[in-house]
Amino acid sequence: MRMVVAGGTGLVGKLVVEEARKAGHEVVVISRSRGVDLTTGAGLDEALRGADVVIDVSNIETLSGKKATGFFETVTRNLRAAEERAGVKHHVLLSIIGVDRVEWGYYQAKLNQERVALAGPVPATVLRAAQFHEFALQSLTRMGGPIAVVPSMLSQPVAAREVAAELVRLAAGDPVGMAPEIAGPEPLRMADLVRKVSRRCGPRKWVLGFPMPGRAGRAMATGGNLPTGPGLRGRQTFDEWLNELR
Template sequence: MRMAVAGGTGMIGRLVVGQARAAGHEAVVIARSAGVDVTTGAGLDEALRGADVVIDVTNIATMNRGVATRFFETVTRTLQEAERRAGVTHHVLLSIVGVDRVPWGYYRAKLRQEEVALAGGVPATVLRATQFHEFAVQSLTRFPGPVAVVPRMLSQPVAAREVAAELVRLAAGPPLGMAPEMAGPEPVPLADMVRRAARRHGPRKLVLGVPMPGRAGRAMATGGNLPDRPGVRGTQTFGQWLAEPR
């Protein structure tokens, strides 16, 4: 199959491209660096020529609900309009476990993206996944200084490469609507993950797990980001991932 990967130069996007090619598919990278803009549609028609499926793993670095919502709505609609013109028959979207239970601004934006994708003119599959193992390192290095402040949050982290493989598997099949959620093999508090990452690979910092305010904070701290139904489970634990060379 010819699979177009929107956001194909990002961390998860590169893994999806690699998994698609390893599975014998042709992978097309959709990114600004490849001359394609998913917000304006520039270059999309050419990129999607002959494509069977689009896998959307685009992202925006903001916690502002309004900014994130406008981005995700625009990208999803722009992609699906181009997909209809190109005859693409399947739209696959990566989302996050807990977007329907944790009332946080960014999650609400992702939930809106799911709604737009599922209501669009191209049949869609949405895969919700838990935080990647890499999230611990990102949380550790997000801000300079000797202290890393992270939300008090219970997660069930999963290997990004296992999520990438599942996205490719779903893309090769029929549209499912909401696919079974994907998570890692074991729940781990986020602050513990970040502390272990600091000890193993650095930078060494004091890690503080701080309760987030309001209903969103209570939901994060009490398992709102854990899967609440049967689904696909990754096999690599956070400890196994952490032991790998960086």
């Protein structure tokens, strides 16, 4: 099967590419470094020629809900239009557990992206995942200085590689709309995970769990990012992942 991975040079994208190739699929990577611009559509028709399925794990790093909405909606509409022209049969989108319960700008942008993807002319599958184990390391190193400010969040973190493998499995099958959510083995506090990473491999910082304001903050702190029903549960614990870092 010919799989196109949008955002295939990012954290999850690289793992999706690896898992797809491991499963014997032909893989095409979409990224600006490969001459394809998802925000303008430049290069998309060539990249999607002969494709069976597109896996979209593209992302934007921003705290602005407006910017996130503009990015995700534009990218998804460009992909869907190019898919229809190319005769692609399946669109697979990675999303986040809790986007329908946590009223935060970025999450609302992802929720809107889900709607655009599912309403398009090409049948789609949406996989909502919990925060990755790697999110704790990113939170620690995102900003310089001696303090790492982390949202007060209760999550059920999952290994990014396990999410990548599930995306590939779903892509190889028939479209299902909303797929069962994937999360890790156990609920954990994000600030505690960041502290563990700091102690284990540095940089050593004072980790401050900061309650985000309003309903979004309350939802994050009280389980809005936890899975709500039966679904896939990753096998690798956070501590097992942490032990692999060094």
